[in-house]
Amino acid sequence: MAAFASVISPVCALVLGPLLLALINRTKAFVAGRRGPPLLQPYFDIAKYLRRGAVYGDATSWVFRLGPVVNLTVLFAALLIVPWGAIRSPLSFSGDLIVVAGLLAVGRFAIVLAALDTGSSFEGMGASREVHFAALAEPALLLALAVLARVTGALSLTPIYQGITASAWVAALPTLALAAMTLLVLALVENSRIPVDDPTTHLELTMIHEVMVLDHSGPDLGYIHYAAALKLWILGGLLVGLVMPLRSGALWLDGSAMLLGMAILAVVIGMIESAMARYRLVHVPQFIVGAATLSVVGFILILV
């Protein structure tokens, strides 16, 4: 039973990850008065890319081919460590929260290198923006996780998330709320959502993440899309697991609550994207640093 319970979290992520993107798109379509693509569209897209051949530019080397594979692999690895609310992860060890942040950074590094490998000015521009914002977003993630570690007194993600119960919320409401806000901003920043990036734009000059992957095609692009879905799932799971403090111990109940929470998160992201325009690039750092500051304030609150 314990073995079964521990694979639920990664399996749900692998199967349901792309559905989150579909829900966001459906929400945006609904607000705009459109019907929107089918819920399975992201799966169709990934399947389509996997069936296709890949085209590689003459200027690219093995670094370019390695990027999407490394990126997807590290996200698989991260899924083994990240719990899903009350549902424990297959792997748990002291300090694993730093390993998760590191794995996300490695994936980003691989994609950035692949982008630079093309020698295209577009992709270089995208890589520069991505790294610039990541340098601010990574400390924010670590700060938020540090707050959670401090509140729950644990140093591993699974015990941390098992410690976030209703009573923990009662005891440290402002602190946890501030950390949750940081995680919400990070879910937008790291997954290239509005107001930071625009996942639907066709305008290369304005893109951040999308412009880095312009040269990828076929299975490589499929890996990138799938990895993006998994990343959204991981960061979304960290947020939903925090704000949804149901820890009943019953697998089906905790799992259903998490599923519902993830769906609500997708709708919330869809609503945010429908309600506001993108920031100017120069304002994005303020947005991320502001989010990190919230966690700092939360940390100070718990210390005093």
Next chain:
Amino acid sequence: MAFAITSNAIPLPIAAVPVVEVDAFRRDVLTAIVAGGRLLLLIGLPGDGRATRLLAAIADDARGAIAVCSTDVTDAYPALTPDCPSAHYFEREIAEQYGIEPEGHPWLKPVRFPLGGPTIGEADFYSVAGSEIHEVAVGPVHAGVIEPGHFRFNCHGERVIHLEISLGYQHRGVERALRGGPDRRSLYLAETVAGDTTAGHATAYCQLFEGLAERECSARANALRVIALELERIANHIGDLGALAGDVGFLPAASYCGRLRGDVLNLTAELNGSRLGRGWIRPGGIARDIGSDELRELKRRLSDAGRNMRNAVDLLWKSSSVRARFENTGVLRHEAAADLGIVGPAARASGIDRDTRRDLPAALYRARHPTITVGDNGDVFARALQRWREIEHSLGFLADVLDDPGSGTTASAIPSLAPDAVILSLVEGWRGEIVHLAVTDAAGHFAHYKILDPSFRNWFALAFAMRGQPIMDFPLCNKSFNLSYCGHDL
């Protein structure tokens, strides 16, 4: 000063246009501009023998008059640009089309492609040097479904130091094809100068045609043309406001405005069978009259559309995240706009009080015109707001026109055209002032035909507005001007 004075769509005998020495030409043109005139156009015409005839038209907006003069040049002449910056683009075109060098032109390079020179897109691009400078080349194939054009950004990090625009990919020889006309193709060529300005260019062509034949359309036909022009203006403006919202990722306004543009295009289609108004405006009048029931229905539907547009556009003005993107982005200062001689809503958003419908009107606009307002800041926000104000004014104006659409026959036959004449026909299209110029030969055929789409005069303003801007804001700036590639390339 030696000028022949004419006005919008009034022909002049070609013999009446003075031909003076180059120095006198230069002095006269500059004097007229210092006195408040505006360089309407400066073009080359095939002259006698080896010479090329330069013809300049200067608009006196306050009096509604156009002054024309010309000179013959061979090989080279002292450029006007150092003293009259708005001549810079015209002189570049003359240099590439006739091989004549405007001496002292600060930046002579092809507008499209030089005679016998390199092909389109191969130009001596201006570039900024330095270890931290990088160049971003975009196009001519773009990610969106838009026309081809090449943009080259010299950037320092995210900041654009200079933007080079290289056009010409849409060159299809429209002006050359119009020579020898008018024939059955001419109207259709004029309509397709820029697909989104069908009514504008068709009206300019028909006005020119009727002017040369010295015929006037009935009040009814003129009113229907105004309906076509103003519907085109409203459709394009609301569509662009939606596209501006889309460019900053603001979905609600983008979706609603896109739909409302469709509503206006559909209205146009119900009136004449074509969403873009193709084949509606004809020399001598208009192809299809509108019944009084239809007029009433049109008025009702426009008032509904106006209300919906106000709701959709209010989303834009009320969203602080949108205003944060629009304000102070892509500023084109009043002085720069005046120096560059730009036209249309982009000029008015920079505080230049210039509108052909009021200043150099023809046909129905002589009797009445919509309210004309100007903005001041010259940023993306000012251009967006200007578009919206023009929608409002056009809706109000259309309501008046629909109440009193005039009477008379909507189609009349046109006799042959005046021989050996020159005529300028101006129309305020949605993008700005459209100029058509024709010179007729002894048989009354077009010996020369020149079309100035507002894009021709405004493209450089886009490059100017991008200086010092974040490269990320280029699509937004570009859309706020929304210039035509094919209207420029011809």
